Amino acid sequence: MERDLDNANPTILSVSQLPRRSRKGAAPRQGPDSKCDSIVYPKHAWPYGSGLSSDEEDDYREEPMDEQDIYDLISTISDPEHPHTLGQLSVVNLPDIHLSPSPVELPGSDSLVTVLVELTPTINHCSLATVIGLAVRCRLEQTLPPNYRVDVRMKVGSHAQDDQVNKQLGDKERVAAALENDTLRRMVDKMLETCV
Amino acid sequence: MRGIVGSTYLTSITPLPPFTPDLYQRAWCSVPHPTLPLLATAHAKSVTVFSLATLAKHSALTGGHARSVRAVAWQPPRGGGSGGGGWAGQDGGRRKRRRRRLGLVTGSFDATAGMWSFVEGGGGGEDEEEEGGLEREVRFGDDGGLGDGEGEDKEWEFDLVLEGHENEVKGLAFSPGGQYLATCSRDKSVWIWEDVSGGEDVVDGGDDEGEWETVAVLSEHDGDVKAVAWCPSHLPNARARRHHYSADVLASASYDNTVRIWREDADGEWVCVAVLEGHDGTVWGLQWEGRARPDGRFPRLMTFSADGTVKVWTLREEEEEEDNDADGSGRGANPFQSGFGGIPNTMRRSLREEWDCTAVLPKVHSRDVYSVSWSAETGLVASTGGDGVIALYAEDESAPSRGAEAGDAENGTPGPKGNWRVLATVPNAHGPYEINHITWCKRFDPGAEQRGKEEMLVTTGDDGVVRPWQVRI
Numbered sequence: 001m002e003r004d005l006d007n008a009n010p011t012i013l014s015v016s017q018l019p020r021r022s023r024k025g026a027a028p029r030q031g032p033d034s035k036c037d038s039i040v041y042p043k044h045a046w047p048y049g050s051g052l053s054s055d056e057e058d059d060y061r062e063e064p065m066d067e068q069d070i071y072d073l074i075s076t077i078s079d080p081e082h083p084h085t086l087g088q089l090s091v092v093n094l095p096d097i098h099l100s101p102s103p104v105e106l107p108g109s110d111s112l113v114t115v116l117v118e119l120t121p122t123i124n125h126c127s128l129a130t131v132i133g134l135a136v137r138c139r140l141e142q143t144l145p146p147n148y149r150v151d152v153r154m155k156v157g158s159h160a161q162d163d164q165v166n167k168q169l170g171d172k173e174r175v176a177a178a179l180e181n182d183t184l185r186r187m188v189d190k191m192l193e194t195c196v
Numbered sequence: 197m198r199g200i201v202g203s204t205y206l207t208s209i210t211p212l213p214p215f216t217p218d219l220y221q222r223a224w225c226s227v228p229h230p231t232l233p234l235l236a237t238a239h240a241k242s243v244t245v246f247s248l249a250t251l252a253k254h255s256a257l258t259g260g261h262a263r264s265v266r267a268v269a270w271q272p273p274r275g276g277g278s279g280g281g282g283w284a285g286q287d288g289g290r291r292k293r294r295r296r297r298l299g300l301v302t303g304s305f306d307a308t309a310g311m312w313s314f315v316e317g318g319g320g321g322e323d324e325e326e327e328g329g330l331e332r333e334v335r336f337g338d339d340g341g342l343g344d345g346e347g348e349d350k351e352w353e354f355d356l357v358l359e360g361h362e363n364e365v366k367g368l369a370f371s372p373g374g375q376y377l378a379t380c381s382r383d384k385s386v387w388i389w390e391d392v393s394g395g396e397d398v399v400d401g402g403d404d405e406g407e408w409e410t411v412a413v414l415s416e417h418d419g420d421v422k423a424v425a426w427c428p429s430h431l432p433n434a435r436a437r438r439h440h441y442s443a444d445v446l447a448s449a450s451y452d453n454t455v456r457i458w459r460e461d462a463d464g465e466w467v468c469v470a471v472l473e474g475h476d477g478t479v480w481g482l483q484w485e486g487r488a489r490p491d492g493r494f495p496r497l498m499t500f501s502a503d504g505t506v507k508v509w510t511l512r513e514e515e516e517e518e519d520n521d522a523d524g525s526g527r528g529a530n531p532f533q534s535g536f537g538g539i540p541n542t543m544r545r546s547l548r549e550e551w552d553c554t555a556v557l558p559k560v561h562s563r564d565v566y567s568v569s570w571s572a573e574t575g576l577v578a579s580t581g582g583d584g585v586i587a588l589y590a591e592d593e594s595a596p597s598r599g600a601e602a603g604d605a606e607n608g609t610p611g612p613k614g615n616w617r618v619l620a621t622v623p624n625a626h627g628p629y630e631i632n633h634i635t636w637c638k639r640f641d642p643g644a645e646q647r648g649k650e651e652m653l654v655t656t657g658d659d660g661v662v663r664p665w666q667v668r669i
Contacts (some may be wrong), residue, residue: 110624112562112583146658147628149563149582170502171451171478172564172582172630173266174420176222177305177364177382180263 010082010089010122018075018087019094021068064103065144070115071097073143074136078194080128080187085194091119091132096155113148115140118155129154129161133169134178135191207619209588212643212652212664215246217253219660225567225633226656229270229298233640235654236300237662238265243302245352246662248640257312260354263305267367271299271311272374299406300352301377303365309358309379311406314350358408360387367423367481371444372430377408378446380421386448386458388412388466412466414458419451423481427495428572441469447497449479455499455509457549470549472509477502480565486572490593496554498577500565506579506589508555508614555614560587560621571636571651576619576667578653580631586622586655588667591615619669626657637664 071094075087086092096118103113117136121129133152140150153166168174178184215235223239226246233248243257243265298314362383369378377389393406427445441459446466448456455472478501485495494511501507563582570577577589592615625631633656641664644650653665 108624110584110628112628145628149630167451167478173366173422174382176264180305 010084012082012084013088013090015088019068019071064106065099065113065148066103067094067097067099070099070117070140073195074117074139076195077132077135077139078191079122080131080135080191086119086132086136089122091121092117092136093120096120109145110147114151115144115148116151116153118153120155120158124158129165130168131184131187132191133165134175134184135188137169137175138179138188139192139195206669207588208666208668209586209620209622209653210666210668211625212641212666213251215251215253215662215664219244219662221660222658223632223656223660223662224264224266225268226635226654226662227268227270228635228637228654230272232298233638233648234270234298235637235662236268236270237656238268238302239660240264241304243268243300245300248637251641251664255314255350255352257300257302257352257354260302260310260312260357261304261306261308263364265302265304266365267303269301269368269370269377271301272370272372301368301370303368303379305364307359307361307363307365307381309361309365309368309377311355311358311408312352313355314352355406356408358389360410360413361385364420366420369424369426369446371426371446372428373444376411376426376444378424378426378448380424380448382420384415384417384419384421384450386412386414386417386421386424386446388414388446411464414448414456414466414468416456416468417448417450417452417454419453419478421448421450422478423449425482425484427484428486447482447484449482449499451478453477453479453501455479455482455497457497457551467547469547470551472497472499472551472553474507474553475499475501475503475505477504477564481567483568483570483577485570485575487575497551498568498570500568500579500581502564504561504563504565504581505559506557506565506568506577507553508557508616509551510554512550512552555591555616557589557614557616558618560618561585566631567633567635569635569653573636573651576636576669577616578634578636580625580634580655582630584624584626584629584631584657586625586631586634586653586665588619588621589616590619592617622665625655625665626659626661626663629657629659629661631655631657639664 071087071092075085075092077086077092078084079086079089079091082089098116098118100114100116106113117140119129119133119136121132133154137150137152140148140152144150152169154162156162179188215237219237219239221240223237226235226237228235228248234254235246235248237244237246241258241261241264245254245256246252247254300312300314302310302312304310358377358379361379361381364382365379366382367380370376371378375391377391378386379389380386388411389408390411391406392409425447427447429443441461444460446458448458450456453473453475455475456468457470457472458466459469460466479499480502481500483498483500485498489495493513496511497509499507499509557577557579561579561581561583562585565579565581567581568577568579575591575593577591579587579589635654636651637654638648639650639652640647644652651667653667655663655665657663
């Protein structure tokens with residue numbers, strides 16, 4: 001049952017060490033459950049429209065997202081070979097998540113927001129980097145509104161084949177085909193099981 | 197009306213009501229039939245055919261593939277017809293009564309291509325034994341497409357499967373005469389299949405499934421081959437260099453950031469005659485120029501990429517090549533080129549073609565350009581991509597492009613040039629969603645001013661919407 005792991009002894013953070021929203025100042029946010037609700041059941045139509053008739057569109061009106069929200073969505077993904085989350089293994093790190101432009105500044109609900117997530121695989125030759133990236137991209141595309149464009153990359157210098165992995169993860173057609181591959185799909189689904 | 201959505205310089209692109217029904221899932225592309233008022237849209241494991249007359253569903257192809265259908269192509273009518281550059285036309289002996297047969301080919305992530313036919317008058321009738329696991333489900337929304345309204349059975353039949361690619365088929369295209377089919381895949385190869393069934397576009401009561409043989413497997417790309425396109429052969433100038441090669445010219449676009457041009461040489465071998473390098477990202481596809489050029493030159497090629505750009509490439513034609521040779525760049529230096537001892541000069545030159553990037557369209561897109569359509573009618577170009585923007589461009593043909601004189605520009609690096617300008621853009625053309633495909637398409641709906649002549653744009657998006665757009669210049 002035990003097989004050779006690519007990285008047998010990763011550094012693991014305890015849950016209490018993971019970044020979370022500080023409570024002072026800003027109004028407390030709702031948990032991820034209710035956030036998903038607002039995506040699944042859109043509340044209000046965006047009043048300014050996009051030029052197309054508004055009943056033909058899915059409108060997603062909700063609180064603007066920030067980096068911590070993105071972190072919360074993906075840090076709970078399980079590592080494919082360790083019984084820990086990507087947050088605990090520091091594969092996903094809050095300072096490596098970038099939103100542009102900030103959703104607060106958006107002129108309308110159709111305006112694009114780019115989410116850039118830079119991953120730090122646990123060791124240099126992590127053969128599972130692509131699968132981890134796929135799971136992160138998949139998780140974000142499933143949960144974020146459709147005006148978010150997700151770019152998942154390996155952090156510079158963190159992985160031996162950065163360019164190849166980055167290019168694959170940025171290729172919509174390859175990602176779509178990968179998710180139709182039963183083996184990959186099962187792996188990704190398993191990794192996402194721990195997401196709330 | 198809602199008014200003008202995207203406009204600059206008096207040009208307008210206004211949305212028409214989308215095709216019905218919505219598909220409610222990512223749709224990859226919508227391909228108009230070359231002559232009939234039909235549009236085939238690939239989505240999930242099936243293809244929905246819409247009528248351009250009613251803008252509603254005409255029929256569907258389901259059950260043929262185990263994974264998503266990524267690409268669709270209509271089979272050109274076989275056995276003669278317009279294609280001036282077609283192959284040995286079997287025009288003789290028009291038969292008594294031919295039933296019209298429509299052919300469609302699908303390329304799927306399941307690594308196969310499927311040949312389908314739609315037969316009016318419900319074929320032989322008997323032997324309804326389904327082939328292994330092939331469950332057919334054909335529905336008809338209306339009669340708009342094939343028009344006779346006889347109420348006979350009409351359905352798509354899955355005729356045969358082309359197997360050979362190792363994994364996902366990503367693109368396919370028929371040669372203009374219909375003799376060849378090219379398919380391309382993530383396995384980095386392009387396959388050329390030849391129709392060896394005799395080329396009769398008839399249904400003789402029974403099944404005419406056609407027979408296709410592999411004539412070439414081209415594996416020079418270093419990455420997925422995303423798309424293939426045949427040079428149109430009906431243009432007089434498209435037949436240049438026939439003394440070295442057959443008339444058919446194929447181009448392929450790849451994940452390796454390059455485009456390759458392929459021709460069949462005198463020995464029947466398909467060879468790569470040029471590699472077009474210049475894109476800084478996956479080349480998602482390509483479009484040949486469909487209009488004859490005023491200067492009678494070879495059709496140009498337009499390519500579009502994940503780098504957000506659209507580029508135009510031009511073949512350096514023979515006179516210039518000879519000039520270059522005469523300039524003596526290395527003539528003495530290369531022992532194989534001197535005297536009569538080496539390979540004959542004409543033959544050597546026939547091995548390679550020089551293609552120059554002669555224009556880069558003004559940059560509009562902030563993300564991957566997934567699709568471009570170059571109108572064979574008007575020469576206008578429309579592009580779209582991951583940013584959900586539609587852009588419309590025109591070329592000013594009055595002022596000659598500086599890049600056209602490739603010989604003179606030899607010193608400088610081929611930078612951005614050409615005379616293209618943006619006529620209009622439409623942001624958020626599918627709301628917040630990505631747009632995967634755009635195509636020019638003849639209008640046949642009642643709202644058209646000139647049915648069958650006037651062109652509109654059709655976009656296909658991740659939202660499962662297939663939307664026509666009226667373009668006013």
